[in-house]
Amino acid sequence: MAQSPGETSEGLSPTFLELLRLEPLRELTVLDVGTGAGRLALALAPLCRAVVGIDREARQIDEAKKRAAAAGLANVRFVVGDVEVEDYAPFKPDMVVAHLCMSSAIAERAGRVLRPGRVFAFVAFHADQWKETGHPSRFAYREVGARRLLKRSGFTVERLVVEREVATFESVEQGLAAAVALEEKWKADGRWSPYVKFLEEGGRTLTRAHLVVKARKT
Numbered sequence: 688m689a690q691s692p693g694e695t696s697e698g699l700s701p702t703f704l705e706l707l708r709l710e711p712l713r714e715l716t717v718l719d720v721g722t723g724a725g726r727l728a729l730a731l732a733p734l735c736r737a738v739v740g741i742d743r744e745a746r747q748i749d750e751a752k753k754r755a756a757a758a759g760l761a762n763v764r765f766v767v768g769d770v771e772v773e774d775y776a777p778f779k780p781d782m783v784v785a786h787l788c789m790s791s792a793i794a795e796r797a798g799r800v801l802r803p804g805r806v807f808a809f810v811a812f813h814a815d816q817w818k819e820t821g822h823p824s825r826f827a828y829r830e831v832g833a834r835r836l837l838k839r840s841g842f843t844v845e846r847l848v849v850e851r852e853v854a855t856f857e858s859v860e861q862g863l864a865a866a867v868a869l870e871e872k873w874k875a876d877g878r879w880s881p882y883v884k885f886l887e888e889g890g891r892t893l894t895r896a897h898l899v900v901k902a903r904k905t
């Protein structure tokens with residue numbers, strides 16, 4: 688998909704990266720949950736003492752390992768695991784980050800492992816993400832829900848920003864063209880037909896919306 692205004696070339700929010708850079712990363716071991724192919728972990732590794740990326744998809748972890756080796760990064764490692772089941776304590780993290788992989792199980796585990804004063808920061812899909820398809824992601828939150836979850840998990844919210852971008856179209860064809868890179872995925876997850884229907888019934892928008900959050904263990 689095309690890079691959105693305000694995103695880095697790796698598709699990471701500059702606001703999110705700035706919030707992380709305000710922490711003493713050189714002294715910290717950072718745990719990146721739902722790391723995928725390591726996009727965030729690899730961006731952070733040169734700035735941190737160490738980074739551990741976890742994902743349940745072995746193929747993604749293999750790709751992340753290859754990318755780390757190609758970049759010559761020795762302080763990052765990648766592990767296959769389920770971040771909604773595993774205990775994070777064996778990784779001894781000083782900070783937990785999550786990029787587009789957020790759930791109450793993750794926030795609770797971060798709350799359990801981090802000492803007071805330590806940071807949990809994440810980018811999550813906002814509930815308005817791709818609302819035109821009528822299928823919110825299970826990783827999606829509204830502001831109030833995210834705040835409630837963080838409080839329950841033992842965190843104080845320091846920053847909570849919604850980054851939103853609404854593309855508008857003049858025709859059905861334009862709307863379809865804007866989502867062409869998502870067609871295969873949306874056909875598989877049932878979003879494509881509702882989106883086509885939305886356009887055919889006169890809808891002319893496609894919304895992308897993320898929550899960018901930094902919270903500190905109370």
Ligand SMILES: C[S@@+](CC[C@H](N)C(=O)[O-])C[C@H]1O[C@@H](n2cnc3c(N)ncnc32)[C@H](O)[C@@H]1O
Nearest residue numbers: 721722723726742743744769770771786787788
């Ligand atoms: C939208 S991708 C984001 C990947 C990466 N953080 C990034 O921004 O490029 C979500 C990732 O979360 C992983 N994931 C989802 N649920 C998970 C779980 N319970 N345990 C481990 N990984 C999970 C998926 O395998 C996928 O790689």
